[in-house]
Amino acid sequence: MKSVNVGLCGLGTVGSGTFNVMQRNLEDIARRAGKPVRITHIGARRDNPACEVGEDVKISRDIFDVVRDPDVHIVVELIGGYDTAKALVLEAISNGKHVVTANKALIAVHGNEIFKAAEANGVVVAYEAAVAGGIPIIKGIREGLVANDIKWLAGIINGTGNFILTEMREKGRVFDDVLKEAQALGYAEADPTFDVEGIDAAHKLTILASIAFGIPLQFDKVYTEGISRITREDVQYAEELGYRIKHLGFTRKTAEGVELRVHPTLVPEKRLLANVNGVLNAVLVEGDAVGPTMYYGPGAGSEQTASSVIADIVDIAREIDNAGNVPHLGYSTETENLPVLPVSEIETAYYLRITVKDEIGQMAQIASIMSENGINIEAILQKEPEEDASTVPLILLTHPVREKHMDKAIEALQGLDSVIKPIVRIRVEQLDG
Amino acid sequence: MKSVNVGLCGLGTVGSGTFNVMQRNLEDIARRAGKPVRITHIGARRDNPACEVGEDVKISRDIFDVVRDPDVHIVVELIGGYDTAKALVLEAISNGKHVVTANKALIAVHGNEIFKAAEANGVVVAYEAAVAGGIPIIKGIREGLVANDIKWLAGIINGTGNFILTEMREKGRVFDDVLKEAQALGYAEADPTFDVEGIDAAHKLTILASIAFGIPLQFDKVYTEGISRITREDVQYAEELGYRIKHLGFTRKTAEGVELRVHPTLVPEKRLLANVNGVLNAVLVEGDAVGPTMYYGPGAGSEQTASSVIADIVDIAREIDNAGNVPHLGYSTETENLPVLPVSEIETAYYLRITVKDEIGQMAQIASIMSENGINIEAILQKEPEEDASTVPLILLTHPVREKHMDKAIEALQGLDSVIKPIVRIRVEQLDG
Secondary structure, three states: OOOOEEEOOOOOHHHHHHHHHHHHHHHHHHHHHOOEEEEEEEOOOOOOOOOOOOOHHHHHOOOHHHHOOOOOEEEEEEEOOOHHHHHHHHHHOOOOOOOEOOOOOOOOHHHHHHHHHHHHHHEEEEHHHHHHOOOOHHHHEEEEOOOOEEEEEEEEEEEHHHHHHHHHHHHHOHHHHHHHHHHOOOOOOOOOOHHHHHHHHHHHHHHHHHHHHHHOOOOHHHHEOOOOOOHHHHHHHHHHHHHHEEEEEEEOOOOOOOOEEEEEEEEEEEHHHHOOOOOOOOEEEEEEEOEEEEEEEEOEEEEEEEHHHHHHHHHHHHOOOOOOOOOOOOOOOOOOOEEOOOOOEEEEEEEEEEEOOOOOOHHHHHHHHHHHOOOOOOEEEOOOOOOOOOOEEEEEEEEEHHHHHHHHHHHHOOOOEEEEEOOOEEEEEOOOO | OOEEEEEEEOOHHHHHHHHHHHHOHHHHHHHHHOOOOEEEEEEOOOOOOOOOOOOOEEEEEEOOHHOOOOOEEEEEOOOOOOOHHHHHHHHHOOOEEEEEEOOHHHHHHHHHHHHHHHHHOOOEEEEEHOOOOOOOHHHHHHHHHOOOOOEEEEEOOOOOHHHHHHHHHOOOOOOHHHHHHHHHHOOOOOOOHHHHOOOHHHHHHHHHHHHHHHHOHHHHEEOOOOOOOOHHHHHHHHHHHEEEEEEEEEEEEOOEEEEEEEEEEEEOOHHHHHHOOOEEEEEEEEEOOOOEEEEEEEOOOOOHHHHHHHHHHHHHHOOOOOOOOOOOOOOOOOOOOOOEEEEOOOHHHHHHHEEOOOOOOOOHHHHHHHHOOOOOOEEEEEEEOOOOOOOEEEEEEOEEEEEHHHHHHHHHHHHOOOOOOEEEEEEEEEEEO
């Protein structure tokens, strides 16, 4: 039985995890793949003390040596970033090698070009590890749910953000405080922008939406809002209304197009997704035949992500001479006439926090503006006056409404003399089918 | 592009769902499979008014006509039961046809023989729908978690049982009452034995354990206990201790062998698995690299199960001339020296409800018996005297102990004069890694 040779580019967190899991479970992996699968070449600027690399493994300081190694069948790209990663992957493809990558940014931004090159060269570019770390969600959607017309999906796909929101809710902490802890714990980068402003989640959502609906990758069209403006008070008020605030990637297919959005979202507390806490990830998918299914697990981490990298390696190894039966984005032809909707055209319910002067008659004015814009109110929570005793927060939950109408209503509300602070709005999704 | 022809045997609940979903999503399924996939032949004793079968589909009243149809590439067995289903599947295999089945009993009991025949004939027998209905759990374990040494898995894999336990907990209802409702709702059969006595769950657990650990299917070695003896009181006491009672299929690999057991289990309420309610299913898997991942969704239903049947069809269709790269039970060779442990050798914690006379000094006697058998007590809950005011229920939670030691302790406890009813024992699993 011919063995499959793997070249590993990058020996950082995920690279070392991949090397160590492959080495530890070598025999079991071979029994599952039906043939030996070995890392034969590592490209890394320096050794990693976490890995005991034997003498049978070639080491190169130039990662491009790996993609030029004629004995390597599968190149694993774990260096991250855009430019070098892209050049590396494209050269591997043109050298006829299959590629496995955990690089969500690369796939979300350059995936269309990369997949086209792969198809032209008859090789596979696999990316299970790029979304939700160790959760086999790409496989779940692209293969497990293949019977379904997928209606929508919602994912907690950034562990750092979920950790911060969980701590804020469970311990009444404030955002900045928890972010500092997340950085100290290594969950968040020194520059936390990608995590807390939703860019990382937008990369992953881009990929999920494409495989769910058969549309090209369109990262630049994702509406993206982070969690940095979420306050302890909003977390608390949401809870009083029976909701939890989660940072979701959400995509839905409508007759007019696809909604593609990342933002904090109120989710009913009884939904399983609302109970996914800490750094864990989960993706809830609604199919027309199966209804809801959910996939839960670690969204990051060294061996956790390696689990998905190796799953991709074994997928390719199992059918090494005949790989590529699953289309890269799940469909063999692109879905036509399915534009991404601008955020003004999406329809969702809202949580509004309106800070008003503590005077009589405010509610009538507010209700009348809502009504003029065709917005129905589902629940109202009027809180005690705030610290200075002259203002009160008024919390509204609305029925679903098109965002442009809500924009107009908020503009009008903000113009009232009695409304004395910027109105806080957070979208609400019931996630019930 | 050559189209793939499917022969459907059985047009009942799952059969009609499969036909209707295939018809409704025909185009999308073809785009995902990369080729047309059509049902060309149906074998069923009678028509099903839920299905509008066109004239291009051949109908046979003898299902064996389907497996003898030279134009059929994939036979879908949805008739259920053992003997006829087995004969049908074996004949399909010997005729060189791939097989898709939702029949958990058939696979759990005759799977070893069936897979051997399939391998000898170079065809695939796929069975995603046999476990947890619409959840792609077979794919998740056999492919998605292929990198991992799987430590254990725990599943809520019988929807009827989970519905009954959920109703008992949420509404304080008694078992018999909820069972009657489940039957009226169509969740439970007229003879509910398979569901409430755990046999259905044992079929599914048999399959899950084999693909997790690479062991042969050994349905006859599953320790199986149902939920019919669970009382409202135990549900309530468990809750007071921070636990929920779930009917789990549980399997764990230890140095001595594999635990293979189905029984009511106390699960900490904060675990996501403890919050899977109603007829829904979920399987939690612990891998050495990935840690915990969980798969959640509908465990039964017409189109829900059809979703998995069609996923199997498309898997085969995508690689029709080269199918069979994933070993039937996940491994290309069988794991050696891994016997199934007798239940006396399993190790688990326990919830005990001991009904004692309301007298002083009971606890000392009980504690001494536990101690003699090497059992550590983790928590004690002493309740108010029961209705007749002369007995009190004493609830103990123990640390993990080997079952044979617990058997001995219970025998001794039961011999005490002060213990006046049979002791209730329910196993406890922390499910935390």
